[in-house]
Amino acid sequence: MTKQVSITRRLEFDAGHRIPSHGGQCRNLHGHRYQLELTLSGQVLHSEGASDDGMILDFGDVKTLAHEHLVSKWDHAFLIYRGDTALLNFLNSMDNHKTFVLDDIPTVENLAQAAFAMLAPVFRDCFGHQLYLSRLVLYETPNCWAEVTMQAPRTVQD
Ligand SMILES: Nc1nc2c(c(=O)[nH]1)N=C([C@H](O)[C@H](O)COP(=O)(O)OP(=O)(O)OP(=O)(O)O)CN2
Numbered sequence: 001m002t003k004q005v006s007i008t009r010r011l012e013f014d015a016g017h018r019i020p021s022h023g024g025q026c027r028n029l030h031g032h033r034y035q036l037e038l039t040l041s042g043q044v045l046h047s048e049g050a051s052d053d054g055m056i057l058d059f060g061d062v063k064t065l066a067h068e069h070l071v072s073k074w075d076h077a078f079l080i081y082r083g084d085t086a087l088l089n090f091l092n093s094m095d096n097h098k099t100f101v102l103d104d105i106p107t108v109e110n111l112a113q114a115a116f117a118m119l120a121p122v123f124r125d126c127f128g129h130q131l132y133l134s135r136l137v138l139y140e141t142p143n144c145w146a147e148v149t150m151q152a153p154r155t156v157q158d
């Protein structure tokens, strides 16, 4: 059996959303402080004297990349389904409103999948390290979350 090593970095951001078809409270405009956990799996670098010796990827680089490719786009934005047209038209009528349009309703399941699609290519073998995004967990509240996992690509398994 092959040993697998992983690291996890947690990030947080605030965003607004609504689930337009929801039968309960969630159809109302509201927001969450989302918590994101990114787990990266791969080879631990052995390069004596290098800044990232002994690491899969420097936690600082995980944060920088996640911020650039996801958190900066979603933090303090309203995450809206493109089919939620009345609200989308209203948000578009506001000067410089930060709105992020999604192809699916912004449930935590769909947001986690969208985040995974945005981040997986960013971390795949980044900086020439053999690594990949193996798990993403998105907490909508302390009690509610969704998780996306991915098996090792062949190059990392072998
Ligand atoms: N499967 C899903 N169910 C619900 C989602 C979702 O994205 N996926 N979203 C919501 C609401 O938007 C909200 O995020 C959760 O609200 P709630 O159930 O009230 O969660 P709390 O943690 O605040 O509940 P407490 O009972 O106060 O702990 C609803 N459902």
Ligand SMILES: [Zn+2]
Pocket: 017, 026, 030, 031, 032, 140
């Ligand atoms: Zn919500």
